[in-house]
Amino acid sequence: MINGRVFKYGDNVDTDVIIPARYLNITDRAELTSHCMEDIDSEFIMKVKSGDLIAAGKNFGCGSSREHAPMVIKLSGIKCIIAETFARIFYRNAINIGLPILECPEAAKDIEDGDRIEVDLNSGLITNITKGHIYRAESFPEFMQNIIKAEGLINYIKVKAGSL
Amino acid sequence: MGMTMTQKVLAAHAGLDKVHSGQMIMAKLDLVLGNDITAPIAIEEFEKAGMVTVFDKSKIALVPDHFAPNKDIKSAENCKLLREFSREMDIENYFEIGQMGIEHALIPEKGLAVPGDVIIGADSHTCTYGALGAFSTGVGSTDMAVAMATGEAWFKVPEAVKIVLRGKMGKWVSGKDVILHIIGMIGVDGALYQSMEYCGEGVANLSMDDRFTIANMAIEAGAKNGIFEADDRTLKYVSEHSKRVPVVFKADKDAKYSRVIEIDLAAVKPTVAFPHLPENTRSIDEIGDIRIDQVVIGSCTNGRLEDLRMAAKVLKGNKVDQDVRAIIFPATQRIYLQAMREGLLEIFIEAGAAVSTPTCGPCLGGHMGILAKGEKAVSTTNRNFVGRMGHTESEIYLASPAVAAASAITGKISSPEEVIK
Numbered sequence: 068m069i070n071g072r073v074f075k076y077g078d079n080v081d082t083d084v085i086i087p088a089r090y091l092n093i094t095d096r097a098e099l100t101s102h103c104m105e106d107i108d109s110e111f112i113m114k115v116k117s118g119d120l121i122a123a124g125k126n127f128g129c130g131s132s133r134e135h136a137p138m139v140i141k142l143s144g145i146k147c148i149i150a151e152t153f154a155r156i157f158y159r160n161a162i163n164i165g166l167p168i169l170e171c172p173e174a175a176k177d178i179e180d181g182d183r184i185e186v187d188l189n190s191g192l193i194t195n196i197t198k199g200h201i202y203r204a205e206s207f208p209e210f211m212q213n214i215i216k217a218e219g220l221i222n223y224i225k226v227k228a229g230s231l
Numbered sequence: 232m233g234m235t236m237t238q239k240v241l242a243a244h245a246g247l248d249k250v251h252s253g254q255m256i257m258a259k260l261d262l263v264l265g266n267d268i269t270a271p272i273a274i275e276e277f278e279k280a281g282m283v284t285v286f287d288k289s290k291i292a293l294v295p296d297h298f299a300p301n302k303d304i305k306s307a308e309n310c311k312l313l314r315e316f317s318r319e320m321d322i323e324n325y326f327e328i329g330q331m332g333i334e335h336a337l338i339p340e341k342g343l344a345v346p347g348d349v350i351i352g353a354d355s356h357t358c359t360y361g362a363l364g365a366f367s368t369g370v371g372s373t374d375m376a377v378a379m380a381t382g383e384a385w386f387k388v389p390e391a392v393k394i395v396l397r398g399k400m401g402k403w404v405s406g407k408d409v410i411l412h413i414i415g416m417i418g419v420d421g422a423l424y425q426s427m428e429y430c431g432e433g434v435a436n437l438s439m440d441d442r443f444t445i446a447n448m449a450i451e452a453g454a455k456n457g458i459f460e461a462d463d464r465t466l467k468y469v470s471e472h473s474k475r476v477p478v479v480f481k482a483d484k485d486a487k488y489s490r491v492i493e494i495d496l497a498a499v500k501p502t503v504a505f506p507h508l509p510e511n512t513r514s515i516d517e518i519g520d521i522r523i524d525q526v527v528i529g530s531c532t533n534g535r536l537e538d539l540r541m542a543a544k545v546l547k548g549n550k551v552d553q554d555v556r557a558i559i560f561p562a563t564q565r566i567y568l569q570a571m572r573e574g575l576l577e578i579f580i581e582a583g584a585a586v587s588t589p590t591c592g593p594c595l596g597g598h599m600g601i602l603a604k605g606e607k608a609v610s611t612t613n614r615n616f617v618g619r620m621g622h623t624e625s626e627i628y629l630a631s632p633a634v635a636a637a638s639a640i641t642g643k644i645s646s647p648e649e650v651i652k
């Protein structure tokens with residue numbers, strides 16, 4: 068069960084503001100993470116706590132294919148992103164690295180910055196504790212659930228290879 | 232129910248007779264691509280997972296183009312990682328400085344993408360090869376790592392937007408104006424998770440370079456891929472560049488589309504996308520007076536020969552405005568050489584523009600032309616997000632090479648007609 072505070076953003080949050088290209092030559096993951104969301108919310112990295120969530124509007128993660136984007140969000144401590152829709156490469160990358168993301172327009176519109184949210188990934192149930200609202204996201208297809216459970220595609224492949 | 236072009240290519244690579252939108256499939260890959268930003272993570276994941284060999288050393292391409300030629304020590308380390316991995320795995324398509332180019336211009340030029348292929352690349356503009364009738368799409372580094380080992384990737388079969396092109400483009404109008412026009416119409420998520428399938432008699436009037444530009448920016452409409460049915464012009468291009476055998480897939484007559492858009496190419500005007508989204512488009516007659524500080528002509532969108540020829544046509548005999556820095560970067564070494572032979576480079580330099588070796592450079596705010604606070608640029612690249620080319624308070628206006636070149640001369644966003652009467 069995921070339970071934390073929400074950072075709320077608008078539509079079309081692109082990968083260039085999640086992790087600006089000027090930092091992409093950095094390979095040290097902690098250093099890279101210190102620039103997470105820098106160009107859209109310079110205080111994010113100071114305020115974020117492990118267990119928190121991000122909620123946003125349409126087309127979250129649009130732009131480049133850089134896996135650095137979901138990676139720094141995951142490393143910053145964010146446990147789940149809820150958005151109206153995600154850009155497709157970001158969606159893929161998040162699943163592949165084991166960062167849960169949920170498409171739920173109803174929740175994404177209603178949730179406000181600072182709300183406390185609880186998410187049950189198995190059922191897709193999102194509870195807004197601050198407002199007392201409940202929203203329902205579609206749960207993942209089994210194949211994707213397994214990738215998330217394995218903490219990413221690499222582990223999933225390893226586990227699969229091991230069981231063969 | 233029939234299948235779209237994309238669905239047919241995917242079905243063939245998944246070993247299935249039929250696929251439908253929403254279906255999860257595993258598909259065999261004809262090429263796996265990475266660059267100096269994304270491949271280092273993929274290589275790390277590849278090694279972390281204990282993978283020791285690649286599935287096919289002729290079907291992997293590694294191109295140091297983003298921060299290359301190495302812009303600093305960190306970039307040098309990343310490029311070194313690519314180089315060493317390529318040697319170790321005996322990768323046939325590693326392109327060193329001197330042979331390299333921006334990956335999406337280089338791959339078709341080297342004959343590594345042909346009609347009917349399924350290609351993934353850890354770079355969002357991998358969708359460019361759809362111009363050749365291939366299914367090609369951008370993925371992340373983890374996908375790349377797994378694909379390098381297994382030669383396969385998972386896909387959710389997409390729906391498609393059908394874009395019917397009619398007529399012929401007017402003077403000073405190019406593929407860039409067409410795609411900006413389309414994105415302005417449908418928005419940056421207008422084709423989210425879908426294919427953009429181009430058809431109609433107007434396609435025959437588009438050069439290969441126009442098609443590359445149009446397919447290149449499918450991602451800017453949120454699409455999974457953009458694809459053109461291969462025609463005689465495509466097959467001629469392929470026979471001149473590749474030894475591989477193309478397979479032409481056509482959409483079924485009864486294929487289902489989520490949406491059909493008709494575009495009259497003759498009605499498309501030179502188009503500019505205003506900051507900070509590619510969908511904020513205006514036609515050239517609605518621009519107003521916007522002074523600029525920099526012009527960038529190049530990138531995987533518009534760094535090909537026709538683009539340079541177009542820019543040269545406008546710049547010839549003219550001078551770059553004294554308040555403007557004009558930077559031109561041919562996309563590959565071969566394009567660079569040909570531009571030199573045709574005298575284009577001479578025209579650029581005489582006009583007062585700087586000509587760079589192939590690199591992504593300023594396109595992603597990497598190096599070779601970063602913007603300071605408050606500066607404005609007209610650029611033939613594909614993204615004008617906040618901070619994309621430098622300071623978060625700088626501005627990028629996306630345009631065609633003709634408009635960019637005209638703007639370099641006047642110092643404000645201009646139509647080529649203002650410069651060439």
Ligand code: SF4
Pocket residue numbers: 297333334335354356530531532590591594595612613
């Ligand atoms: S030229 Fe720009 S958009 Fe194209 S691959 Fe390079 S950074 Fe990406």
